[in-house]
Amino acid sequence: MAHQSLSQAVTNAVAQAIQLAVVDGELPTSVLDVPVDIKRPSQNVAGDYATTFCLQAAKTSGLSTSVIFEALLPYLEQTGFFTSAAFAQPGFINFELSPAAIDTYASYALHDNAPTMVEDPHTYNVEYVSVNPNGPITVAAARGAVIGDVLSRVLKTVGHDVTREYYVNDGVNSEQMRLFGKSVKHHAWTALEIPSSMPANGYQGAYVEAIAKAMVSKYGKDFLLEQDVAFFQSTAQAMMIAQQKSELAGFGVEFDVWSHEQELYESGKDIATLAKMKESGALVEKEGALWLNSSAFGDQENRVVLRSDGRPTYVAGDIAYHWDKYQRGHDRLIDLLGPDHHGYIPRLKAGVAAVGEDPDTLFVLIFQAVRFIKDGEAVLMRKRDGNLYTLSDLTEELAIELGSAQAAKDVVRFFYLYMSANKHVDFDLSLAVKQAAENPCFYAQYAHARCCSVLTKAGEPEPGAQWALLSTAQEKTLLFKCLELPAEITRVAEDYGVHRLAHYAVDTAKLYHAFYEHCKVILPDNPKLSNARKALVLLVKQTLASVLGILGVSAPETM
């Protein structure tokens, strides 16, 4: 069971002071509705924590900020949490924490710096990657892979139930997959030196040839000659899925459930879903087809779910899939999609509503494009043309450059996680390799290695460290930074902005490196201070290991 974090405790102390002031009639009751925000003050301001409460309360109460502060001050002092609370224009209060408060919460953090569990845990389903089973994992898909992976871990950390899911678009009647099957067959025929022609817009590229050749050596000419396109389609598809699974696993990305589109069709769930949607009045008939009322959800126009020839569309199957996820007990669905799918959101929301679920429980997160730069120019990645830049290409190149597969994986994950999902990324291999050596990933990892080294030399701290002895700016800033980790994780679990954790790691490392240069830990003449610093180093080490762990990046003990 995690203890209350320091920032929560400060918030509670201030809130309590406000309540008491209201009870005594010193402040109007209206201020109780003002949210209490607690932040670290900006760099050049003295104080451990700050609040803008007076500024907010002035708005609703009509009182001046200084009057509010004067009314509140005695109650703030009563809490015993602060050694000082100072007013600063235009209406900030800057607090200095009491040594007892620092001791208490730093000790809690050293024991367990985990976030508090959410009060209303959800049963999340996080669906990510889900690329068609007709190609390898590209650098574009890899972005969604790490984001989904880390997001899942964050949600679990704060107490949600999380299922990580991959949706395999393996519909046997899919035009794309049939074309893929035909293309593989053509390449197999070519490998067997049998005259054959490439289907129009067929799949090219070395990986398609590799699949065809693998089939040839596995099944032999005589057997293959008797097979139809369906065989090539299903076999090549199975090989691609296996390859994707292994590429992702090598990248530290795993799934609990692999769902198959074709199974939905075979069990008739798409038909059942159409019936359900029709029953709820969400479908309209026009030109012989059934249309979903997605325009009511911001779509430009309604979308066909049942074609005039009686075949359900892909959307019908996808809505069936989402309904299925709800029926399996998930009350929150997250879809992590690429930017080319943003126009698809209203359709999904409309579909979810049409089967009787709350569209606000479906969260479609869009991560922006990863462009592939070749000879200085942006090139569209197209599987069909074989113009791919795969995750394996990237990690293998980096592994050679860095001399370590682990380092390559760490750097790529960190690179993706360091910027927010709605930032475009240009991926130039030569640049990526160059940037790898300068990646903030190493900066953060190095801080962890340094912590380990110090603790090895200095020994572990004795229990009962006196944290208040940490009095320099470097020590206090570093300590408070570590104590912020739980709040940081909690926030990410609420707004899904995983990039903030990578920045947190770099920021913490920055503060540790500064501390390291200014504050010796091994002090034979001052055992109490030495012990407090050892405790701080241990806390930093645990904090960095914890955040790097969530990011799926290794925390090396030596570098």
Added chain:
RNA sequence: GCCCCGGUAGCUCAGUGGAUAGAGCAGCGGCCUUCUAAGCCGUUUGUCGGAGGUUCGAGUCCUCUCCGGGGCGCCA
């Protein structure tokens, strides 16, 4: 035409309506006989794309606009 994302330091990017907008990298100048120099310290750099508006207060919210990227199928 409509929709989504971006535009912040030389480069890559953070920034929850609050204080003098910050990191990493690159540049320049220093620092290894003492806990890892993949480091630290100092220093240089900003019309937060532009114009209005809301607000006590705007990089952040609203409107318009410019530039870049992506999307708009009875494909999946």
